[in-house]
Amino acid sequence: MEGLLNSDAFAAASAVVRPASCWFAWARRMLLLLGSTLVLAGVIFFFAYNWSDIGKFAKFGLIESVIIACVVGACLCGRGRLSGKTLILSASVLVGVLLAVYGQIYQTGADAYELFFGWAALILGWVIVSQFAALWVVWLTLVNIGAWLYWEQVGDAQGIRYESLCLAAAALNAAALALREVGVRKGLQWLAGQWLRGVLIAAPLVTLSFPVFDLIFEFEGPEAMTVAASLGWLLAAAGGYACYRLALPDMIPLAVIVLNACILLLTLIAKLLFDDSGIKSSVVFLLFAIVILVIVSAAAFWLRRTAAAMAADKREAAR
Amino acid sequence: MSDRSLTIRQLLAHPAVRDFVSSEDEAGISESLGKSHRTPEDPLYIRILLGAGAWFAAVFLVLFLLAADILEGGSETIGFGFVFLVAAIVIAIARKITFLSQLSLALTFAGNGMVVVGVAIESDMNSFSAVVIAHAAVCAAVYPLCANSIYRFLAPTLLATLATVWIIEEEAFVLIHALIAAETLAAGVLLLRKTSPGRMLKPLVYSAAAMPAATLLILSHTQIEIWRTNFDQPMWPSSVLLAGGLAYLYLDLAGGLKRLGEPWMILAIVSTILLGAFTTPGILAAVGLLVAGYAFGDRILTIMSYIFLPLFLVIFYYALNIDLAHKSWVIGGSGAVLLAARRLAERCAPREESI
Numbered sequence: 001m002e003g004l005l006n007s008d009a010f011a012a013a014s015a016v017v018r019p020a021s022c023w024f025a026w027a028r029r030m031l032l033l034l035g036s037t038l039v040l041a042g043v044i045f046f047f048a049y050n051w052s053d054i055g056k057f058a059k060f061g062l063i064e065s066v067i068i069a070c071v072v073g074a075c076l077c078g079r080g081r082l083s084g085k086t087l088i089l090s091a092s093v094l095v096g097v098l099l100a101v102y103g104q105i106y107q108t109g110a111d112a113y114e115l116f117f118g119w120a121a122l123i124l125g126w127v128i129v130s131q132f133a134a135l136w137v138v139w140l141t142l143v144n145i146g147a148w149l150y151w152e153q154v155g156d157a158q159g160i161r162y163e164s165l166c167l168a169a170a171a172l173n174a175a176a177l178a179l180r181e182v183g184v185r186k187g188l189q190w191l192a193g194q195w196l197r198g199v200l201i202a203a204p205l206v207t208l209s210f211p212v213f214d215l216i217f218e219f220e221g222p223e224a225m226t227v228a229a230s231l232g233w234l235l236a237a238a239g240g241y242a243c244y245r246l247a248l249p250d251m252i253p254l255a256v257i258v259l260n261a262c263i264l265l266l267t268l269i270a271k272l273l274f275d276d277s278g279i280k281s282s283v284v285f286l287l288f289a290i291v292i293l294v295i296v297s298a299a300a301f302w303l304r305r306t307a308a309a310m311a312a313d314k315r316e317a318a319r
Numbered sequence: 320m321s322d323r324s325l326t327i328r329q330l331l332a333h334p335a336v337r338d339f340v341s342s343e344d345e346a347g348i349s350e351s352l353g354k355s356h357r358t359p360e361d362p363l364y365i366r367i368l369l370g371a372g373a374w375f376a377a378v379f380l381v382l383f384l385l386a387a388d389i390l391e392g393g394s395e396t397i398g399f400g401f402v403f404l405v406a407a408i409v410i411a412i413a414r415k416i417t418f419l420s421q422l423s424l425a426l427t428f429a430g431n432g433m434v435v436v437g438v439a440i441e442s443d444m445n446s447f448s449a450v451v452i453a454h455a456a457v458c459a460a461v462y463p464l465c466a467n468s469i470y471r472f473l474a475p476t477l478l479a480t481l482a483t484v485w486i487i488e489e490e491a492f493v494l495i496h497a498l499i500a501a502e503t504l505a506a507g508v509l510l511l512r513k514t515s516p517g518r519m520l521k522p523l524v525y526s527a528a529a530m531p532a533a534t535l536l537i538l539s540h541t542q543i544e545i546w547r548t549n550f551d552q553p554m555w556p557s558s559v560l561l562a563g564g565l566a567y568l569y570l571d572l573a574g575g576l577k578r579l580g581e582p583w584m585i586l587a588i589v590s591t592i593l594l595g596a597f598t599t600p601g602i603l604a605a606v607g608l609l610v611a612g613y614a615f616g617d618r619i620l621t622i623m624s625y626i627f628l629p630l631f632l633v634i635f636y637y638a639l640n641i642d643l644a645h646k647s648w649v650i651g652g653s654g655a656v657l658l659a660a661r662r663l664a665e666r667c668a669p670r671e672e673s674i
Contacts, residue, residue: 009340013330013333015335016335028661031658035654035656045643048643049644251364288379289379290376292372293418296372304417
């Protein structure tokens with residue numbers, strides 16, 4: 001779009017770069033994703049409205065029929081195609097609906113965490129065979145929610161500290177990230193999406209940020225466990241930096257790490273300035289505004305320099 | 320479809336392209352390629368970081384002025400706003416180092432906000448139009464001088480948002496369609512121009528592309544009863560405008576009016592008209608962003624479409640004035656129609672040589 005080509009040449013070049021087949025593949029992908037999402041939402045709304053009027057066997061029958069239809073459809077379409085993957089994803093979501101219906105009809109008294117763990121366990125087979133990164137993320141989300149609910153409903157009462165939960169959840173998410181990297185190296189292209197790397201690096205860092213916040217606000221008498229979990233954050237951030245700066249150069253994970261570190265550092269400085277400094281409040285506001293500018297500028301400067309260095313490394317390696 | 324990437328020279332030598340490229344074109348391209356590269360723009364994540372940092376710093380700067388009892392009335396607020404804006408422009412022109420750019424952006428945010436709030440205080444909050452005019456004036460004056468893409472994107476988008484709020488507050492609902500028409504026209508002209516927008520206009524291109532969706536998103540709040548105003552204006556004129564804009568976009572991308580008779584083009588235009596007839600115009604605006612994002616390989620437009628499309632879908636179905644039983648059929652039915660359109664699209668797919 002620099003205006004260097006005449007319009008006929010531009011149209012011809014556009015058709016070469018992005019032929020009609022690309023447009024159709026894209027349009028079909030969009031229609032499939034949107035269409036199946038709406039159909040699934042319609043099914044869920046239908047059940048929500050007719051809940052009290054439907055007999056229990058009809059409820060089970062309907063949900064199970066749709067699950068079976070999705071699985072059969074996925075087998076027919078093939079798991080390598082997006083339509084097949086979307087059908088497996090739909091079946092996996094409906095398993096959760098089925099478990100919720102089961103819990104309501106029979107009033108099992110089960111805790112919510114059991115539903116999430118059960119859901120994750122039941123769909124694990126499909127998740128493994130699906131070769132679909134989005135379904136893996138759904139599965140990981142279910143396990144994370146299950147773990148948090150377990151701590152809230154059982155663990156807390158048994159004296160399990162939340163820092164243990166944070167460490168366990170971070171370890172799980174970091175393991176998923178490590179498996180993703182190994183998988184990509186082994187040639188599993190369905191894991192290669194950059195968004196997946198961003199999500200998986202953010203998950204352990206965010207989880208471990210909670211103990212760090214705790215450490216900042218309870219600085220005078222922190223528990224050993226809080227300090228240990230905060231060191232876990234430091235380890236995760238340093239490990240992530242080393243990995244994505246040196247071994248697998250990628251700016252997105254580095255940006256996630258830097259953003260997370262900026263938030264924690266600004267929180268610490270805000271605590272020191274507003275609670276502990278004894279400086280007049282109006283001046284503290286001004287100081288904190290300057291601190292924000294300094295930290296964000298330093299972060300942006302560092303990210304720019306790192307991106308330039310990585311690009312230079314890449315050019316060097318290509319020679 | 321080949322996954323092999325082409326260089327510009329290979330593309331120009333391609334049999335489908337070379338007959339259209341004159342020797343003057345080739346000379347111009349060679350000269351352009353030979354020139355030293357401009358400083359690359361910051362990636363999106365750095366711009367988000369800088370924008371968020373400057374915004375928070377601006378908030379604390381204003382809090383400082385308030386806590387120090389410096390801002391005591393509308394005129395002081397406007398005065399300090401102007402001082403901040405002038406300082407921001409001087410700093411931006413003087414040096415390009417990161418901290419000073421950030422300081423300049425924070426001062427611009429704070430200055431713009433203070434001028435607008437000061438005008439609101441001076442007008443006793445009676446006339447929102449004064450706020451819109453104040454922001455428009457500041458935006459027009461600062462845009463060419465403040466060489467910051469974040470401000471250049473946010474300020475015009477905020478202007479469209481404030482104009483929408485003004486129309487709703489004044490209950491001059493028919494003006495919404497005029498606003499949508501102006502925004503669609505601006506987006507079309509800026510997105511489809513054949514020359515590079517350059518650094519100055521590029522943020523305005525993104526802003527113009529986001530404006531129709533931002534306006535309709537603000538408007539949709541009146542439909543879900545969050546806002547007190549009862550918006551009772553039919554939305555079909557906006558739907559017609561946006562459907563027309565989308566049809567023009569399809570034709571322009573496909574190579575002009577000669578494609579109008581192609582079955583796939585007819586399918587695309589008919590689908591758009593049906594979408595406009597049976598849903599909300601916001602969905603059309605989001606689809607426009609989606610198509611433009613894919614056509615130009617632009618990640619920012621695509622991300623905006625991914626944000627707006629689900630929002631409009633949820634709002635549309637939430638606001639449907641029917642019970643949940645009918646709603647479930649309508650939603651499921653809409654999904655089935657889209658899946659049927661997908662099947663139909665397979666039959667209408669063009670042969671490769673027809674493009």
